[in-house]
Amino acid sequence: MSETLVRISSAGAVRTIRLNRPEALNSFTSQMHADLMAALEDAAADPSVRCVVLGGEGRAFCAGQDLSDPMAAPELSPDKPPKDLGHLINSLYVPLVARVRSMPVPVIAVVHGVAAGAGANLALCCDMVVAGRSGSFIQAFSKIGLVPDTGGTWLLPRLVGHARAMGLAMLGDKLPAEEAERIGLIWKCVDDAELASTVESLAARLAAMPLRALVATRQALAEAQQLDLPAALALEARLQTTLGAAQDYREGVEAFRAKRAPRFTER
Numbered sequence: 001m002s003e004t005l006v007r008i009s010s011a012g013a014v015r016t017i018r019l020n021r022p023e024a025l026n027s028f029t030s031q032m033h034a035d036l037m038a039a040l041e042d043a044a045a046d047p048s049v050r051c052v053v054l055g056g057e058g059r060a061f062c063a064g065q066d067l068s069d070p071m072a073a074p075e076l077s078p079d080k081p082p083k084d085l086g087h088l089i090n091s092l093y094v095p096l097v098a099r100v101r102s103m104p105v106p107v108i109a110v111v112h113g114v115a116a117g118a119g120a121n122l123a124l125c126c127d128m129v130v131a132g133r134s135g136s137f138i139q140a141f142s143k144i145g146l147v148p149d150t151g152g153t154w155l156l157p158r159l160v161g162h163a164r165a166m167g168l169a170m171l172g173d174k175l176p177a178e179e180a181e182r183i184g185l186i187w188k189c190v191d192d193a194e195l196a197s198t199v200e201s202l203a204a205r206l207a208a209m210p211l212r213a214l215v216a217t218r219q220a221l222a223e224a225q226q227l228d229l230p231a232a233l234a235l236e237a238r239l240q241t242t243l244g245a246a247q248d249y250r251e252g253v254e255a256f257r258a259k260r261a262p263r264f265t266e267r
């Protein structure tokens with residue numbers, strides 16, 4: 001286990017990365033961005049890793065951008081030009097979302113306590129979100145005069161529809177995890193006491209699955225949002241051609257026929 005602004009641990013094929021600035025509710029500084037990116041790169045490059053779990057240390061998942069970090073805090077003097085937040089987004093948050101969404105393995109967000117602003121949308125970018133009953137999601141952006149970033153404008157209407165996306169994004173209210181599950185924003189809300197074991201068994205289950213198929217599913221579901229039905233059908237056919245030529249498909253079908261558990265190995 002290494003101790004930087006992220007904590008990294010491994011159990012079998014599951015790599016757990018925990019944001020580690022608990023005194024500031026794991027809000028993002030440039031150093032935490034760098035440490036998280038390095039941890040994700042490392043997990044992506046390590047063939048023994050078959051699932052990544054992303055969580056937070058302390059009492060929260062992540063409170064988004066650290067608003068006292070000089071790179072994000074508004075310029076108070078009228079004589080100085082305003083900070084270019086777009087540049088900050090383009091250099092740190094856009095690569096982070098791209099990295100998460102292109103991981104060669106499934107990524108689970110485990111949310112206990114608050115996930116606010118970029119922290120909420122980082123969780124929602126992951127393939128599956130499991131939250132404890134203490135968890136909550138806040139599109140905090142509107143309260144400080146900004147729009148949802150870190151993929152929020154794209155993700156929210158797709159996950160919960162336009163009306164709910166507008167309500168969440170405009171009001172910036174705290175959405176409890178239980179309600180987040182009910183409206184389809186996240187996969188599951190469980191008792192806090194069961195959160196670790198639920199995520200552990202979900203991660204182990206995903207790690208044992210055919211990873212190329214899971215990653216292609218992530219890509220196809222996202223891409224199909226922009227396609228009409230014939231184009232989505234064509235995309236599915238192309239993906240089945242690729243996956244059907246892979247070893248995991250042979251193994252899956254052989255295991256089914258032999259009535260034994262499959263052993264998937266590809267990544």
Ligand code: LHQ
Nearest residue numbers: 024025027063064065066067068072085114116117118140
């Ligand atoms: C924090 C933060 C925080 C610093 C709690 N920063 N210290 C991208 C690029 C450029 C610019 C801007 O933004 C973005 C993307 C974004 O993420 S915008 C959204 C940024 N995040 C927020 O606006 C959330 C701000 N935080 C809050 O509203 C509350 O802290 C929440 C609702 C998250 C938690 O409330 P409480 O449970 O009551 O905790 P607290 O407010 O007492 O916070 C605990 C400590 O953490 C406290 O420090 P202190 O020294 O007083 O104990 C806070 O100042 C600190 N903290 N969030 N984002």
